[in-house]
Amino acid sequence: MKVFAVFLLAIASASAGLLPQVAYMHPRDRTTVPSIDGRITNGHNAVVNQFPYQVGLSFTASSGSWWCGGSIIGNTWVLTAAHCTSGASSVVIYYGATVRTSPQFTYTVPSSNWIQHANYISLTVRNDISLIKTPAAPFSASVNKIALPAIASTYSTYVGQTAVASGWGRISDEATTVTSHLQYTDLTVIENSVCQNTFGSLVVTSKVICVATPNSISTCQGDSGGPLALDGTLIGITSFGAEDGCEIGAPAAFTRVTSYLDWIKTNSGISA
Structure with a gap:
């Protein structure tokens, strides 16, 4: 699993309200853990077709790989966070999965297919948004846009x-x-x-x-x-x-x- 810097800011300045406590x-x-890891803490199991707009995103880079989520907003577009796309070279998109390892289908796309916000700033988490252009996804009860x-x-x-x-x-x-x-x-x-x-x-x-x-x-x-x-x-x-x-x-x-x-x-x- 890729190791990332934690965003740490001085506690001494927190009283000013600008920096985090x-x-x-x-x-x-x-x-x-060097693997796709886990779930929402203390949540509930989703049922089949409950979240047809949800996709799983398995990103790969030269330094490792990581897992994120995303949302289908059109049959050729997925919306996710810029901190997910940042530094990656490709992504496998899992569609229609309730069980993570059993998607209806997957697409693999290179980094040239995504648009990361040009003004994304990792230190202050500004503009944490990216678009991923995908092949046309056939919509169904298990795969659809939000x-x-x-x-x-x-x-x-x-x-x-x-x-x-x-x-x-x-x-x-x-x-x-x-x-x-x-x-x-x-x-x-x-x-x-x-x-x-x-x-x-x-x-x-x-x-x-x-x-x-x-x-x-x-x-x-x-x-x-x-x-x-x-x-x-x-x-x-x-x-x-x-x-x-x-x-x-x-x-x-x-x-x-x-x-x-x-x-x-x-x-x-x-x-x-």
């Missing part, structure tokens, strides 16, 4: 609403073995100001959406790039959480899709 990292970077938010909802904060996250991230902070079944959990969107108390305002900008993680329910390794959906609409892309673990009760953060509707349309032609 808790160090943060991408779910993709948590594991030390809707993007309407332009009219650009200023929606979604605070207080319950959204669903899905993916194959680790089952717990202690997990060292892989689990194959797609997981999901319901998470409540919180005010960004609450999230800033943990991660700082340099990291939690208006282009980030955060959720509470009560009862050790959160996104964990392997969920990076995966969807946060509300009423069948994609509102977030799994981005980062607390370095200290998925179960410590710190907020989980997502790229706010409404902040990138123009970027998505410009680069893929897709809109709500």
Whole structure:
């Protein structure tokens, strides 16, 4: 498994509200197990065809490989996180899988097929979004797209609403073995100001959406790039959480899709 730098910022400056009181990292970077690893912590098993828009992404680079999630937004486009595509040379896309190792079909595409946001900044997790151009995927009950938010909802904060996250991230902070079944959990969107108390305002900008993680329910390794959906609409892309673990009760953060509707349309032609 590729080893990644953890985003550590000075605790001494945290009182200013700009820098984090808790160090943060991408779910993709948590594991030390050299394999596709896990699931959402303390979530539920998905049933067949429950999340037809969910894909698994197995990235490869000269230094290793890693697993992320993604969302189908068109039959030739997948949306994921920039920290997932960053540094990779190719990806195998798993479509229609409830059991991770049993997809309906897979496509392998090179890095030339993806569009990583030109202004992605890993240190502050800015613009953590990428598009992957794929061969045309045949839609069915198990493989289908998820809707993007309407332009009219650009200023929606979604605070207080319950959204669903899905993916194959680790089952717990202690997990060292892989689990194959797609997981999901319901998470409540919180005010960004609450999230800033943990991660700082340099990291939690208006282009980030955060959720509470009560009862050790959160996104964990392997969920990076995966969807946060509300009423069948994609509102977030799994981005980062607390370095200290998925179960410590710190907020989980997502790229706010409404902040990138123009970027998505410009680069893929897709809109709500």
